[in-house]
Amino acid sequence: MGLLETRNLVKSFGGVMAINDITLDLEEGDILGVIGPNGSGKSTFINLLTGIYRPDQGAIRFGGHDITGLPAHQVTRRGIARTFQNLRVFSNVSVLVNILIGQHTQIQNRLYHLFLTPLAARKREKAAEKKALGLLKMANLADRRDELAKSLPYGEQRLLEICRALASNPRLLMLDEPCAGMNPNEMDTLADFIRELRAKGHTILIIEHNMPFIMSLADRIVVLDAGRKFKDGPPEQIQNDPEVQDIYLGKEDDI
């Protein structure tokens, strides 16, 4: 049984079938690459899995539970975290606070704790801060803890967004085009970071257009085309598949 299972997922916007009958299993510890031309439904797929959109049909099971149609915040509590295609860090707060917000589901303090058991509440906050610093250290962002997120260079903001997602202690991490807008140096840093996560046993789904990047990281690649699952296989096989090259080339001809 996989960590994540989708069964015949369908999502349409007006007349556009953004996701059309996608069935997919993801095993714990795997890195899955999702590729496909622009508009093929990759982001929509993540948005369905994280409860941002509700599927029109089909089911999503995660960790053995049905999570179809759960609102986004409950999906996160179940252990799915994500980043966004167009960077969405909390710009006007510090790097550290970004991570602390990411730990929302991990800190147990409720309103009454703050006033009835203030010492225990404070202790939980301190512990969270320590954990947050550990995460920032791992991404080499610890020295910038007090800087506003918006003041970081773009590549570091992307890393921060990944750390913020990791802060919820997820069982599954989903990255939507993490390389977008990065320079080659930043991409190398990111690739190393993802390898480190893999070594620690994280399960990761990565959407990416940059082929060398995704082929070197993923254990398995799924190709989407016009909302359908077009191919599913190991990176070497996908890379050499003439049909995959065709859909990309075909799209470029249109442009």
Next chain:
Amino acid sequence: MPEGTVHEAEVHAVLSARSKPRSNGTIKKKVVGLSAALVIALVLPQVVTNTYWLGLLNFLIIYSILCLSLNLILGFTGLLSLGHAAFYGIGAYTTAILMTRYHVGFLPAMLASAMLALVFSLFLGIPASKVRGDYFTLLTIAFGEIFRLIAQAWIGFTGGAMGIVGIPIPKVFGMPIRTETQFYYLGLILLAITFVCLTIIVQSRIGRALIAIREDELAAKSMGINTPWYIIMAFTIGSFFAAVAGSFLAVYQTTVTPSNFRLEESCLMIIMVIVGGMGNLWAPLAGVLIMTLATEMFRSLAEYRMLIIGGIMMLVLLFRPQGIFGSSAFKD
């Protein structure tokens, strides 16, 4: 599993190498600043003995409580509420009615007032948390107007345009509060309680959830934050303290009238918060001070009051859009 991502030793190194001295420094600065403010606040009535100035100080306290609580809604959560004066009014009228007609003591009446405001804000907050932006603001305006109309029209209950007069002298633990100075200290205690409660909330996971909603609601949801719940929470807590301010106003003025709680009052509070600065809990206090002093200074030009207020706000927005001490601009 990600549990293993945090290495205690590494974290310790980071903590002791860099952050400890820095955060200790800022904490020291904060403690010094707070103690200084407290000492000044405590001795002020010994220096300022003129009843006119003492009266002004008491209104400063009332607006401080109002703007601190509005800042939770507006500055932290990013919700433009134009209904704050209505909750202020619910607090004032509840206290006035309970004390004059039912002879309830001041403290129980204040508590009842704040609880009633909490209930009303919950009723308004539930639909308001589902609509965003302009619709939220429109709902709060409608609520404020309905409140004012009821206060004006339901003469048997609220006294109509004349309001409620002859609110008895409040007693706090048996001690009657009569003089301007006594009211000042009572108000100061209420302000301190408000400040401490809001500080505790703002510096916790709850405060950060509110900030996340202000910054990016969709991202906030993806962090596991139940956004409607936290919007309601900010709104009800803010309204609770607005009612505390109203309750104090009732016993201090000994009268309440609908004109105390017009839309204009809500606007003034928003302007004070914007001028002082949002996002920092205490920053709106600067706005309260500046706007109150400015309007007092130009008292002889009463008909130009709104012009002066508007002018100051324009200057601040042009030269310091985040407010004098604010940490976040109103809209980025």
